[in-house]
Amino acid sequence: MNLSKNSEILIIGGGVIGLAIARELRKRGAGRITVLERGAIGSESSYAAAGMLAPQAEADEADDFFHLCDESNKLYPQFAEELLAETGVSIELDRRGTLYLALTDGDVRQIRHRFAWQERAGLNVEHLSANEARKLEPFISPDVREALFFPNDWQVENRKLLAALGKYAEINDIEIVENTEIKSLLIEKNKIVGAETGGEKFAAQTVVLATGAWTSLIKADGLTMPFVKPIRGQITTYRTAKRLFGTVIYSPRGYLVPRRDGRILAGATVEDVGFDKSVTADGVDFLRENAFEIAPSLVNLAPDETWAGLRPRAADGLPILGALSPEIENLFVATAHYRNGILLAPETAKILADAIVGNVESKYLKIFSPRRFQAAKAF
């Protein structure tokens, strides 16, 4: 086989997940690491995201997914500090918390239920009256009935995070190969040996698929890729001279994320429209309506910029992590982070790197194994 490049570990996909895994592998002393990216690194879903780190705001039970999110969130302060020291890039971790508003009878029922279980579980959550909520955020709607405050749900500037991870790669001898789309995996005698674009072949002893919404498109003889679907999310932004909000603010229909530079991100649509990243007039209207419901004073502002990204979603909406097949050695997958890939990046990177370099099997690799779908089919 004519292989043009030789790596110990090949990571396919240079989003937040692939880049975070590359960094963890380097920190654990892995050998030659290459990240192969179809376009430019950090330019897909991870770039389009709102950067909320919100394990609690939308959680209605303490299931395995909640614990995975919570553990990843707890890694963020150190992750941010380390990245700053390693690269000089601040990822703007903002720990002012998240406010979740109830504006209708249904919203009130929803947040009371959420408050009750989270309080019982000993989580950090506060139930606020409308006045208390307005004291915290004076520009929220006068129609707010009550609210929850989540002190431990934070936000990060995901584009800075991508810049930090890209810089980490650059200065720590992680090879980045852009504009290179892998079409299929190379498997010989039940062992992964690399990947190919159609023209070019890349050799590696270990391959990690961090290919987000495009994971199912990759071919491999005798292997079925996990089913991952693109789910479009549009976000629109507003710009104010002075920062209007301190916290991230949700309603059950939308959210506002205030950024340090004066932008307010209003998100997000959830659309099953295939690999179509267009911005639509309906999407912008929907976002505007939800933003105004949260903060009617935004009504005088024209949207600044709107973009769309493709969230990777598995059939059950949960991440897919771990060894792809029991028969093939050293082939891993880390995808389907759906609406929480920014939040889940540090924990995903840690458990994948532990499995690849340290041979340590996190319980999450069993829970979120790609094999859970095959097992489900057997019934």
Ligand SMILES: Cc1cc2nc3c(=O)[nH]c(=O)nc-3n(C[C@H](O)[C@H](O)[C@H](O)COP(=O)(O)OP(=O)(O)OC[C@H]3O[C@@H](n4cnc5c(N)ncnc54)[C@H](O)[C@@H]3O)c2cc1C
């Ligand atoms: C509008 C929106 C808002 C969001 N808000 C949040 C939020 O507030 N908080 C949060 O935690 N998450 C949020 N998310 C979700 C988060 O963005 C994703 O879960 C996360 O970015 C997934 O990371 P990834 O690295 O798997 O995917 P991506 O960033 O999409 O990266 C995958 C990469 O793989 C590359 N690739 C794919 N196939 C190949 C191939 N064959 N060969 C080479 N390269 C390939 C792609 O080009 C891409 O760069 C949001 C997403 C959207 C769209």
